[in-house]
Amino acid sequence: MNPSESRSDDHPETTSTRHSLDPHLRRYAARTKGMTASEVRALFAVASRPEVVSLAGGMPNLAALPLESLSEQVAELVASDGLVALQYGSAHGVPELREQICDVMALEGIQAHPDDVVVTVGSQMGLDMVTRLFCDPGDVVLAEGPSYVGALSSFAAYQANVVHVAMDDSGLQPEALREALAAAERQGQRVKFLYTIPNFHNPAGVTLAVRRRSEILEICASHGVLVLEDNPYGLLGFDGQTYPALRTQDPDNVVYLGSFSKTFASGLRVGWVLAPHAVREKLVLAAESATLCPPTFNQMLVSRYLATHDWQGQIKKFRETYRERRDAMLSALEQHMPAGCSWTRPDGGFYVWLTAPEGVDAKAMLPRAVTARVAYASGTGFYADQLGSRQMRLSFCYPTPERIREGVRRLSGVLTDEMELYDTFGPAAQNAMSGPQAPSPDTA
Ligand SMILES: Cc1ncc(COP(=O)(O)O)c(C=O)c1O
Numbered sequence: 520m521n522p523s524e525s526r527s528d529d530h531p532e533t534t535s536t537r538h539s540l541d542p543h544l545r546r547y548a549a550r551t552k553g554m555t556a557s558e559v560r561a562l563f564a565v566a567s568r569p570e571v572v573s574l575a576g577g578m579p580n581l582a583a584l585p586l587e588s589l590s591e592q593v594a595e596l597v598a599s600d601g602l603v604a605l606q607y608g609s610a611h612g613v614p615e616l617r618e619q620i621c622d623v624m625a626l627e628g629i630q631a632h633p634d635d636v637v638v639t640v641g642s643q644m645g646l647d648m649v650t651r652l653f654c655d656p657g658d659v660v661l662a663e664g665p666s667y668v669g670a671l672s673s674f675a676a677y678q679a680n681v682v683h684v685a686m687d688d689s690g691l692q693p694e695a696l697r698e699a700l701a702a703a704e705r706q707g708q709r710v711k712f713l714y715t716i717p718n719f720h721n722p723a724g725v726t727l728a729v730r731r732r733s734e735i736l737e738i739c740a741s742h743g744v745l746v747l748e749d750n751p752y753g754l755l756g757f758d759g760q761t762y763p764a765l766r767t768q769d770p771d772n773v774v775y776l777g778s779f780s781k782t783f784a785s786g787l788r789v790g791w792v793l794a795p796h797a798v799r800e801k802l803v804l805a806a807e808s809a810t811l812c813p814p815t816f817n818q819m820l821v822s823r824y825l826a827t828h829d830w831q832g833q834i835k836k837f838r839e840t841y842r843e844r845r846d847a848m849l850s851a852l853e854q855h856m857p858a859g860c861s862w863t864r865p866d867g868g869f870y871v872w873l874t875a876p877e878g879v880d881a882k883a884m885l886p887r888a889v890t891a892r893v894a895y896a897s898g899t900g901f902y903a904d905q906l907g908s909r910q911m912r913l914s915f916c917y918p919t920p921e922r923i924r925e926g927v928r929r930l931s932g933v934l935t936d937e938m939e940l941y942d943t944f945g946p947a948a949q950n951a952m953s954g955p956q957a958p959s960p961d962t963a
Contacts (some may be wrong), residue, residue, distance in 0.1 A: 658680070663686050713745070721868065746774070771795050848871055861873070
């Protein structure tokens with residue numbers, strides 16, 4: 520028995536105990552060390568209780584979907600094309616859908632050939648496959664700080680080292696990118712790609728300024744670094760505005776990820792990768808070994824929906840809903856938040872990124888927030904290096920405007936108490952509050 524196992528017997532609540540109870544512990548591959556439950560996922564159970572206003576999750580609001588006509592489409596699909604829709608398909612994806620995906624991407628200026636599109640099980644699978652293709656253990660991936668938690672977990676699963684690049688209200692900072700690349704070169708590290716979410720960033724809520732886009736592409740090209748552009752929110756600009764995709768400017772050095780999760784239905788798990796021709800070949804092989812093929816039925820349903828429904832009108836409805844919710848969140852933050860807090864003002868997407876003053880530890884505060892019946896995603900989960908302790912992601916996509924206002928009001932109360940304690944007792948306040956009496960999110 521190793522020391523950590525014997526220690527854990529004395530402390531039944533520690534992580535090492537959970538591991539020592541696992542009879543397969545010694546069998547796992549080294550890469551599983553990077554596989555830990557995300558803080559966001561751990562929150563789901565608590566945050567879904569009705570009395571808690573959850574500003575934590577990123578679930579799209581599907582209430583506006585035309586369910587009746589969709590159920591007719593499902594029935595028709597089975598009746599008319601069932602033997603194809605319920606059968607295996609190609610790893611590349613249904614040809615008609617790949618053509619339609621090109622029409623969707625054209626809304627952001629992308630001109631692509633359907634052959635270069637690979638349909639995936641959500642863009643999450645695209646992230647996984649691209650990382651699998653490019654990253655050996657120890658390779659560096661550059662990513663905005665903060666970054667999307669699902670991407671960080673894919674990078675960790677392939678043992679890539681994430682180096683964060685600073686952002687401001689105009690997105691990724693070109694100068695910080697230059698510095699990160701120079702530092703990696705000095706240290707002899709291999710940087711494989713820059714992972715970026717240029718539009719309506721998750722979690723930061725900011726958009727990469729158009730004037731920075733070509734500069735960032737030039738920097739990456741001059742260092743021989745690929746760009747992985749992740750764009751699930753690009754059509755959710757609240758004024759209907761779109762921004763030119765990075766892919767439009769450098770098709771040979773950008774791999775682009777798209778998704779129907781935010782503009783149609785996340786449960787169908789249909790996304791795609793648009794890749795330079797050579798990469799696309801490898802992606803199809805990687806996709807085949809992962810899933811044989813993406814679900815034919817779901818792809819054909821999305822294809823029918825795009826062909827027969829006013830999908831752009833539907834996206835407009837989504838945008839209007841999210842804009843109303845964003846407005847509710849921003850006005851409640853203005854009204855209630857204590858002085859010293861700052862936050863981003865997204866013009867699309869799902870998220871506001873809030874920074875609290877020094878002394879606030881958002882992760883330690885979370886159980887107290889849940890006791891006050893509000894949940895958020897604490898900032899550290901969005902960094903690979905434990906930064907972000909004073910920050911939190913507030914999602915406005917799912918709760919109604921009333922719930923959002925109430926949630927922000929509750930959160931402001933918790934933050935105000937926290938800041939008062941810190942002002943009175945200094946860092947000692949934090950230690951006292953995070954003692955055993957503080958309820959965990961699972962027990963509050
Ligand atoms: C930035 C970003 N990329 C990718 C994904 C995964 O989306 P999908 O449902 O297409 O797998 C999400 C989901 O929230 C996201 O926010």
